[in-house]
Amino acid sequence: MYTRHSFRLLFALIIATNPLIAQVQNAKDILSKTIDTYQRYQSTQYTISYLQKYFDDRDTIKLNGQCILVRESNDTLFGGYVYLKTNQGDEKLYDLKNIYVANEDSNSIMLFDAHDQQEFAITGNTSGEMINIFFLKPNKLKDYILNKQNKVELFEKHPKSNTHHLIKISMPNDGEFTNFSRMLWINKQTSLIDKMNFQAQFQQQIQYNQWDISYTSFDSLRVSNIIESFHNKTANYRKEKYEKPGEEYYELLSVGTVAPNFTMTNILSDKKIESNDLLGNIIILDFFYKACHPCHKMIPTLKNIHTKFSDKGVLVLALNSKDNKNELTRKDLNEYLTTNTVSYPVMYIDPLCEQQYKVKVFPSLYIIGRDGKIAYSHLGYEENIEEILSKQIERLLK
Numbered sequence: 528m529y530t531r532h533s534f535r536l537l538f539a540l541i542i543a544t545n546p547l548i549a550q551v552q553n554a555k556d557i558l559s560k561t562i563d564t565y566q567r568y569q570s571t572q573y574t575i576s577y578l579q580k581y582f583d584d585r586d587t588i589k590l591n592g593q594c595i596l597v598r599e600s601n602d603t604l605f606g607g608y609v610y611l612k613t614n615q616g617d618e619k620l621y622d623l624k625n626i627y628v629a630n631e632d633s634n635s636i637m638l639f640d641a642h643d644q645q646e647f648a649i650t651g652n653t654s655g656e657m658i659n660i661f662f663l664k665p666n667k668l669k670d671y672i673l674n675k676q677n678k679v680e681l682f683e684k685h686p687k688s689n690t691h692h693l694i695k696i697s698m699p700n701d702g703e704f705t706n707f708s709r710m711l712w713i714n715k716q717t718s719l720i721d722k723m724n725f726q727a728q729f730q731q732q733i734q735y736n737q738w739d740i741s742y743t744s745f746d747s748l749r750v751s752n753i754i755e756s757f758h759n760k761t762a763n764y765r766k767e768k769y770e771k772p773g774e775e776y777y778e779l780l781s782v783g784t785v786a787p788n789f790t791m792t793n794i795l796s797d798k799k800i801e802s803n804d805l806l807g808n809i810i811i812l813d814f815f816y817k818a819c820h821p822c823h824k825m826i827p828t829l830k831n832i833h834t835k836f837s838d839k840g841v842l843v844l845a846l847n848s849k850d851n852k853n854e855l856t857r858k859d860l861n862e863y864l865t866t867n868t869v870s871y872p873v874m875y876i877d878p879l880c881e882q883q884y885k886v887k888v889f890p891s892l893y894i895i896g897r898d899g900k901i902a903y904s905h906l907g908y909e910e911n912i913e914e915i916l917s918k919q920i921e922r923l924l925k
Contacts, residue, residue, distance in 0.1 A: 554681035554694045555672050557713055564718040565665040568745040570597040576739040577657050582732035583818035585855060588653050590615065596662050597750050599623060604646050606663035608750055610757065613654045620757045621649060627757065635765045645769060660720060660740055671696050671709070690715055691722075703823075704729050717742075730866055779885050779893070779904040786810075786895045787883040791846065791874035794861065800874075803899070809841045809923050810895040811916070814886045816849040817863050821908040822890045826867050828913040833871040836920055840897075843871035848878045894919050 572595045580587045590613050597608040602623050609621040618629040626639040626648040639645040649655040661668045671677055678697040685693045691712045698707035705728045712722035724737040780786075788803040802810075813829055815822035833843040850860040864873060884893065888906050894916070896902040903919045905912065 554679045554692075557681070557692050557694060557718075558668060558672055558679075558711075560718045561661075561713055561720060562665045562668050565662050568598075568662075570595070570748055570750075571662055571745050572743040572748060573660075574741045574743065575657050575660075577653075578735070578737040579653055579656065580733070580735045581818065582727075582729050582734045583859070585859075587735075590654055590657065592617075592654065592657050594657055595748060595753055596658060597748075597753070598663055604641055605649070605658070608753065609649065609658055609663075610753055611649075611654060611657055613657070615654075617652070617654050618757075618761075619649060619654070620754065622754055627761070629757075629761050629764060633765075634763065635767065636761055638766065638768045640769075643771070645771070648769070656736060657738070660723075660738060674698075687712060731862065777887055777906060779891060779906065780901050782901050782903065784901045786893070786899055786901055787880075789876060789880040789883060791844070791876050791880075794847075794857070794864075794873050794875055805842060806899045807840075807897055809836075809897060809902075809920060810893075811841065811843045811920075812884070812893040812895065813843070813845045814847075814881060814884065814891040815845055815889055816847055817860050819889045823867075824908050825890050825892075825912065826869060828916065830868070830870050831913055832916055832920070835917070836924075837871075839924060841920055841924075845869070845871060845873040846876045846880065847873060848876050848881055851875045892916070894923070896923055 572593075574593050575591070577590045577592065578587050579590075592611055592613040594612075595608075595610040599607040602608075605621060608623060609619070612618045616631045618631065620627045620629075621641060624641065626641045626645065628637045628639065628648055629635070630637075637648070639648040641648070649658070672679065676699045678695075680695045680697070682688075682693040682695065685691075687693070691714055694711045694713065696709045696711070698709075700707070707727045708725070710724045711720050713719070714721050719742060720740065722737070722739050724735065726736075727734050786802065788801060790799055790801055792799050811829070811832065813822075813825065815825065829843050829845070832841070837843070847860065850856045860873075884891070890908060892903075892905040892912075893901060894903040902923055903916075905915065909915075
């Protein structure tokens with residue numbers, strides 16, 4: 528007859544005799560200890576070296592900075608107060624209400640209302656990644672452990688094995704985004720994360736982020752002193768409040784407007800053509816760039832539209848002003864188009880063309896009628912965009 532104690536002994540024996548199970552359990556125990564360590568403290572100050580390579584970039588962005596984080600459980604945005612300063616002159620403060628972005632070179636401050644969808648003043652910048660070390664929201668680390676789709680591994684042998692645990696967390700693919708992983712170097716003495724990286728892949732493109740963290744102190748600073756110091760330093764700075772653009776800012780050219788003429792260059796043949804030379808056709812203009820994921824999602828729709836209507840006098844033209852910087856960016860774009868079997872013409876344009884067509888969001892779509900006037904326009908991507916475009920084209924073909 529088995530007792531509860533017997534089952535516990537049996538379970539412990541199974542773990543002890545199965546290296547893989549033991550390894551996973553050890554990794555989760557180490558991460559749990561890190562979470563407990565972070566939760567013991569209310570604030571931290573640290574210096575950081577941060578690297579980031581975006582999917583579409585060949586170059587790596589490098590930032591050094593100083594950060595102060597003070598946990599506040601009631602804060603729904605970041606999980607507490609944030610102060611950061613980079614070696615490029617960025618200095619930002621979040622006081623649970625506003626984000627202050629100070630520029631030392633121009634002696635100016637831009638004020639953002641963080642709770643009016645303006646948190647992008649931190650989250651929308653590379654420097655904002657420097658605060659993502661799990662201190663303010665340690666439960667995010669717990670989510671990695673509890674998610675059964677994640678694979679957690681502990682590496683016993685690595686260059687820093689004497690001083691650090693090395694844990695890899697692999698996450699499931701998300702559509703065309705694959706090979707998600709996060710590596711954590713956890714200090715064996717302090718149980719703190721001293722280094723971590725993140726990696727993901729999109730087709731042939733790789734994104735890589737790396738954080739190297741040096742903790743200066745814990746629970747040694749008062750919030751009031753941090754805020755007071757920032758405002759004293761910037762007391763004489765010119766101050767400006769960020770004004771959210773109204774809906775009219777994003778409006779495209781009105782239906783019935785004569786489509787502006789522009790010059791474009793076929794990326795394959797290098798042949799230049801004027802848009803007015805195509806008058807008499809129904810023309811679909813797709814303003815896009817390679818690193819824009821909603822633009823990428825538009826490709827199957829445009830391929831189908833091209834196949835369905837190209838023999839009826841309908842031209843699909845993809846217009847790009849951003850991937851024509853140099854030979855390497857042009858090569859990358861050609862490889863991207865080949866990988867995605869883009870069957871319709873892709874053209875380089877001058878950025879002035881985007882101004883002419885009031886393009887501020889990507890992708891932006893226009894349908895130009897045979898009379899050379901705007902017949903339809905559309906901002907962004909949505910799941911039923913093929914149905915929408917088909918109906919508009921069929922209406923013009925009648």
